[in-house]
Each structure stands twice: as C-alpha cells, then as structure tokens.
Amino acid sequence: MLNDKKFRQILSGSAITIAVASLLTFLSLSSGIKNATFSELEKESPLTQITVRPNMENTGVLSLLAQSSKGKLSQKTIDQISKIAGVKNIYPEITFNSFASLEAKVLGFEFVTDTMIFGIEEGFVKNTIPECKDTEKCLIWENLTEPYPSIIPKKLLDIYNFAIAAPQGLPLLSEDQLIGKELKLYPNYSTFFPAMGGKSKEITLKVVGFSDNVNLIGITVPYALVEKLNQEYTTEPSSKFLEIFVETENADQTEEVAKKIETLEYSTSYYQKNLKDVEAKLTYLSIAIGVISGIIVLLAAIAIISTFLASIEEKKKQIGLYRALGAKKSHIRKIFLLEAGITGIIGSISGSILGIIASLVLNKIIIGKLETTTFHPENLFLITPELIGICIGFGIILTLLSAYLPASKAANTSPIEALR
C-alpha cells in the first residue's frame, strides 16, 4: 500500500505529467496543422509564383457585358509585367473557348465527362512531368503530335478517389496508374448538353503528369494546342488570357513584384498573401487550443497547490524540527521548492514522453482517417526539440510557481506551533 506522502507525490507528479503531455500534444497539433496547411498552400502556389487575374473591381459587370478589354489580361499585361524588376518568367494561361468532352478507359471502366481545356507553356509544367524533370527542354510538351501531352490536377484525382470512387465502391486510382494513359478529347462537344455542341473530331491525349499548380477545373495541355483548337473550332482568338503566372527571381521579391502588378490594376494571388489569410484563420484554432491548454494547466496548478498544502500539514512536525534545529524560513522554502523542482522535472519529462507518444498515436489515427479526403498531409502533429524543451521548461516553472505559495506557508510556520 502506498503511504500518503508517496500518494501525494504521485498525484502532483501526475498533474504535471498530464499538463505537460496535453500542452505538448495541443501545441504539436497546432503547429502541425499550420505546417500542413502551409505546405498544401505552397504546393498550389510556390513561393516564387504570382497568379495574376483580371481585377473584377475595376472591370465590373458593365465592362464585362460590353466586352470591354479594360482590366483583362492580354499581351499588353505581359509587356507591363515583364518590365517589373525581379520577374523571371511569365506564363500566360489560355482556355479553349468552347465545350469539350473527355473519355477515359481505366481499369475496365469507361469515364466520360465535360471538361475545360487550359493551355500553358512548357516552362510552367516542366517540373511536374516526370520525363522532363532532368531535361533542359520538355520536348514532349513542345512536340505537337498526337497523342498530345496533358496534365491532370492532383486535386481532381483526389476528388475522384474520395468523393466518387470510394463511396461507390469503384477502384481508387493512383498517379502511376494514370501516367501514360491515353484519353479521348472531343473539342466543341458536350456530353451533358449534346445539342449545344457543333462539329467535333476526336483527338488523343496522353497523361504525362499531375500537378497541384495547374487549373483545378479541367486538364492542361500545351499552349499551342489550345491556340490551334481555338482557331479550328471558335471565332475567338487566344489573345485574352484567363490567368497569367509570374515567376519571380526569388521568394523575397514575390511580395514586392505582386504589389507592383497590383498598381497596374490587376488582381494577384501568391503564397505569402494567402499565408496571411490562412494564418489569420488559424489564429482562431490557436486561441481555442490555447484556452483548452490553459484550463488543463490551471487544473494542474490547483492540484499541485493542494497536494503541496496537504504535504505541509503532513510534514508540520518535520518543519517544526528543522526550525528548532536552526533552519531559517528561506531554508524551509528552499526544501519545498527543491522537492517541487524534482517533481516538476520528473513530471515534465514523463509528460513530454507521454505527449510524444500521444501525438504519434493520434497522428497515425488522424492521418489514416484523412486518407479518404483531399487533405492528406504527411503529419498533422509537429514535434520539435524546441517544443519539447519549452514544454519541459514550462512544466518545471509551473510546478515551482504552484509550489511557491505552499512553500511560503511552510516557511512561515512557527516552530513551536509545528512541534505542538
């Protein structure tokens, strides 16, 4: 059987262990979510990339109805942007100005859907094509012969897998399974609205890569192919761009370049800007986590204070004896704070170990659950040596602060009262 003294030591040690473990788990979750969100954001918008769009505030509905070119993206925009210092490359994105249908046969299933077709130059997609990663020029993107290369947005594959395939029991698809697959494209034809289309000719596309960076709502093919399709099927030229992707010399210049583009009355979107929005939203999460951690820490502090106060009652005779033998008030305070410090060190180290184990287990469980969603980061809990150090330090300081009041009470005990 445990005696009261040991039981109280275990109780205060457990309080600090639970507080530190909770704190470490919550903080690692908070920083893990931030990290995962920022990584996702960075995938979609690399640090050196600015997406330029027409400024709708300036164009307005009337301007749009009047087919005004005001605020729209054109060669003039590219000329303006290219003059800005720090701009390395400019990639305009064009779209096929009519309906299109896509047909794919995968794992014995036939998929037919309407799609949008986006055209972009080789430089923008080069790194997302496995065949082109180590080459100077991406010849398969530039060589305009059938089957034409195409890039699928990664998110589209995720949406298929988790929103369509999984609920309907269809086989899940991986990037490797799809790379090299041929797709049939029917420009100027709508599967959903067949009556609205015109003449169409089947062309063959080949999946050459997946990207987080290309337009989400369709497939991306070489710029020249979209230009060719627009000439063949529509009356609208490809001189107006849907978006323009600007690559800066380095990440430090991105914000400055973007601000200069905004002065030209275009709208911009880039990682650093998105980051600020996300950070602002994540602040609420951090506050919520902080409040929960605060409550746990407060409860731990109350537990420590009450166990130390009980411990004083138990050690009253010992305090009286020490005072009789010449211990000053400061000696008694030091004895109690030393005991608290040792409890704090042991409790905090145990708490950190427990917190790490809890984070790893929860990480595994939650990541497993997230596999069936479009958000699947590698880790949702971020444990760093600094975080462990902070939690251990915090645990020790919390124990010492919580024990200070009982220690002072012990120090002020009259020796004769204590011995009585």
Add this chain to the structure above:
Amino acid sequence: MIRLTDVSKKFVSGKSANLALIDINLEIKEGEFIAVVGPSGSGKSTLLHLIGGLDTPSKGTITVNNKNLNLLNDNDLSKYRNENVGFVFQEFYLESSLSALRNVLIPSLFNHPSENDKIRATKLLKEVELSEKINSLVNELSGGQKQRVAIARALMNNPTIIIADEPTGNLDSKTGEKILKLLKKLHKEHHVTLLIATHDETIAKAADKIIKIEDGHLC
C-alpha cells in the same frame, strides 16, 4: 549566563487568553545542570522554549550570554538556535527515512556545512555508544537508541545550552536511567548548560539545581 527578567508569556486563542508564565525572574549560570519540575501545564516547557528561542516572551527580557533574545529577528533567532542550543524532545523527532549519521548531521546543514561535520557526527555517535549503528536507519533502532541519536544531534553544532523536554518520557525506567547518565556525562564533557523539564524525581535529584514551577509562577 541565562537571565530572565520579569518574563511573562500569554497565549491568546480567539477571545480567551492564558498566562503560561507570570513575571519570571531567573538566573542560570554557565555549565549548570538545571531540572525544571512541576505538574503538567505548569509552564515548564514554555520556559524552556523561551530560553531556546523557539518562542518569544509577551513581556520581559531574556538574555543569553549577554545577547537579548527579544531584539533578535526571525533569522537571528534561527541562527541563535542553530549555534547555541541543542534540543532533545520526548518524541525524539528523528527523520525515520535517514540513517543515524544523517540525522545527527541535520543541524550542520543549516550552518555552513563542511567536510569535518561527518567526522564530528561520527565521533558524537561513538560518544553516545552508537558506533555500530551509524549507518542504520533510525526506524530500526530502539527507543533508547533513538534518544541517543537525538542527543548526539543536539550536540552537533557544539551548543552552549542543551534543552531536554521530558527526555525520558517515552522510555522505560531502565533506559531512562541510562539516558540520564549519558546526559550527565555529556554535560560535563562538553561543558554545556543542561536544562531538563521533567516529572521524574530521579532526574530532578541528579540536577545541580531544581526550579519548581506551578501555574506559571516560580516556587
């Protein structure tokens, strides 16, 4: 020299007050063996606590070796107890989880611990005939042996006064006799002033001087 001049001690509890000592005037010479006798609640322990600096008088002055205890603050009183007074209690008050040696060493922890402390503590344990029990845990010792450890501890910082409050109260008569002999021996060898509060006639007879106290007054 211990001198008490018009010393009174009043204990206040809520609205009621109890005068434990009333106008005590007393002089104890250095090296004397004094037995303080009287019935329970007469004020024996209170008198010794005041001389030992464990408590302060409500009125009057206490001077020990020309030092006015009334003028000492809490830290100075702690220092006075540590350097000048050795306490022996009826209940022994030993740290049961520590060895005899470590118990004897406790007073030195509050007064510039040095390497010689261990040598002195060992020597004192030999003097109280516990050389074989130096490293034994005190809860493994008999009552008499525990009181010997407490006496060695009282002598650790080389005090000028030993205050023993009913030192044989928890011991059988035979063991009590041995403890008394030991205290007398050490009183002579260490040239300390020995103040014993007791009900025991044998102890009282062994003292150089008997102070009788009743209802807070010296008789």
